[in-house]
Amino acid sequence: MKFKEHLIGGIVSGILTSIGMYLYTKDIELSIISILIVIIMALYPDMDIASKSKRYVSILSSIFLIFLIYNNNIYSYAGYATLIFILLPNLFKHRGLTHTIKFGVFISYILYYMINGYYTINVIYVMIPAIIGYITHLILDKHIKL
Numbered sequence: 001m002k003f004k005e006h007l008i009g010g011i012v013s014g015i016l017t018s019i020g021m022y023l024y025t026k027d028i029e030l031s032i033i034s035i036l037i038v039i040i041m042a043l044y045p046d047m048d049i050a051s052k053s054k055r056y057v058s059i060l061s062s063i064f065l066i067f068l069i070y071n072n073n074i075y076s077y078a079g080y081a082t083l084i085f086i087l088l089p090n091l092f093k094h095r096g097l098t099h100t101i102k103f104g105v106f107i108s109y110i111l112y113y114m115i116n117g118y119y120t121i122n123v124i125y126v127m128i129p130a131i132i133g134y135i136t137h138l139i140l141d142k143h144i145k146l
């Protein structure tokens with residue numbers, strides 16, 4: 001699947017997830033965060049290949065990292081988590097480990113550590129939208145592996 005389809009898939013499931021999040025929590029901030037998480041994670045698996053997804057997710061994560069440096073927070077676990085988030089997929093072949101649900105769960109947990117470096121948030125409110133976004137990508141690729 002191409003970047004555009006993954007982006008559209010991420011936006012659609014992001015909107016649905018954020019509606020669900022709002023109905024469940026009545027928290028508009030959490031519902032905005034959840035749509036962003038879904039979209040980023042719907043693009044993330046293609047970080048294992050030179051792709052538009054890789055470019056955009058890397059740029060966003062790098063901005064986040066600069067933000068951490070600016071706030072003297074770089075040596076925190078959030079800084080390390082961000083480095084892992086950006087660099088780890090480079091170690092694997094395309095549609096290898098990065099296109100599995102177990103890696104999606106792992107990297108969603110890393111994303112939780114990134115976000116939680118700034119914004120105190122329940123792990124569930126990161127993991128659920130992140131895994132939904134990840135699975136959206138795998139479904140569109142027709143490549144669903146545990």
Ligand SMILES: [Zn+2]
Nearest residue numbers: 045046137141
């Ligand atoms: Zn893919």
